[in-house]
Amino acid sequence: MKKLSDHALPKAHKLDKKVASFNPQTFAKDKNMELWLSAIGDWNFDTLEFSNRCGKEPMLQMGMHIYNDLGLVQTFNIDENVLGEFLRTAEDKYIRENYYHNNIHAADVTNSSMFLLSNGLYKRGSMADIEVLALITASLCHDIAHPGLNNAFLVASKHPLAFKYNDSSVLENMHASTTFVILKNARCNILQTLTKEDFIKFRKICIDLILATDLQQHFGKVKTFKEIMESEEGLNMEEDE
Numbered sequence: 001m002k003k004l005s006d007h008a009l010p011k012a013h014k015l016d017k018k019v020a021s022f023n024p025q026t027f028a029k030d031k032n033m034e035l036w037l038s039a040i041g042d043w044n045f046d047t048l049e050f051s052n053r054c055g056k057e058p059m060l061q062m063g064m065h066i067y068n069d070l071g072l073v074q075t076f077n078i079d080e081n082v083l084g085e086f087l088r089t090a091e092d093k094y095i096r097e098n099y100y101h102n103n104i105h106a107a108d109v110t111n112s113s114m115f116l117l118s119n120g121l122y123k124r125g126s127m128a129d130i131e132v133l134a135l136i137t138a139s140l141c142h143d144i145a146h147p148g149l150n151n152a153f154l155v156a157s158k159h160p161l162a163f164k165y166n167d168s169s170v171l172e173n174m175h176a177s178t179t180f181v182i183l184k185n186a187r188c189n190i191l192q193t194l195t196k197e198d199f200i201k202f203r204k205i206c207i208d209l210i211l212a213t214d215l216q217q218h219f220g221k222v223k224t225f226k227e228i229m230e231s232e233e234g235l236n237m238e239e240d241e
Contacts, residue, residue, distance in 0.1 A: 037065045041114035051104045058107035059091040060084070063140055066114060067190075072136070075129050077193045086188040093145045093178060101146035110139040130194075134202045137190075138209035141179040146171060151214070169214045176210040 036050055040062060047058060054061040067073050067083055094103040113135055117127075127135075147161075151170045154162045165173040180203070182188050191199055212221055 033061075037061070040065060040069075040111055041118045043112075043115050045108075045111050047104055047108040047111060051107065056096075057088075057091060057103075059094075059103050059110075059140055060087045062107045062110055063087040063136075066110065066136055070117075070132060070136070072129070072133050076133060076190070078190045082188065082192075083190050086182065086190050087140070089182050089185070089188050090141055090144055090179070093182070094143070095146065095148065098146060098148045101143045101148060106140055106143055109142060110136065113139040130198050130201055131205055134205035135209065137179070137202075138206045141182075142175055142210045142213050143171075144175050144178050144182075146175070151216075169211055169216075172211045172214045175213075176207045179206065179210070 033053065036053060039045055050062070051058040064080075064084065064087065067078065072078065073080065073083065091103045091106075094101075094106060096102050117132065117135070149159075151162075153159075154170050155167045159170075161174055162170050164170075183191055186192075191202060194202060211217075
């Protein structure tokens with residue numbers, strides 16, 4: 001199984017890229033969408049302004065760019081039309097009236113995942129392509145169909161979702177389930193060329209990633225992540241490299 005480290009990342013995302021950090025003033029004067037797309041993965045990327053510039057479809061525009069830029073379309077022979085339909089359908093499932101858990105937030109989280117891939121995860125050199133595919137897909141869909149209410153409220157109010165998912169990571173289970181319902185649709189199935197083994201791995205990773213966004217697990221996950229990162233090559237996450 002190929003790993004991300006087995007082939008060079010696209011030029012825009014190489015670790016030694018010499019691209020200036022995102023500068024709001026520079027970007028505000030430039031209407032070239034290619035410039036914005038090339039900046040995806042910068043920690044200071046302005047997702048709100050990006051959304052305004054791409055017709056309120058940040059997930060569609062960012063997703064099409066990332067799946068292509070990371071070579072996922074080529075590696076997994078994903079049909080561009082199917083990819084577009086998947087991204088549109090997923091974005092439409094987000095409740096845009098939500099002040100926070102909306103499609104812009106999903107795009108922002110995906111940008112953060114790209115930052116980690118470019119500046120941290122890729123450096124570790126151990127991610128397989130199927131894992132990258134799962135990470136990007138989970139990032140885009142991790143809050144899909146979020147109703148704007150938290151788990152505690154859903155459980156306390158005996159909401160049907162709480163009953164359906166047995167009061168356990170209610171929203172996160174719903175997000176994961178909704179994601180795979182969309183992927184099951186032939187028009188949106190970007191996984192149709194995966195082997196049975198790869199699909200099983202993708203599904204497990206994607207579900208695990210989405211369930212891990214339950215804030216009740218946050219501090220435990222961060223602690224474990226720091227321990228793992230600091231255990232290899234003496235990496236100190238507090239140091240600014």
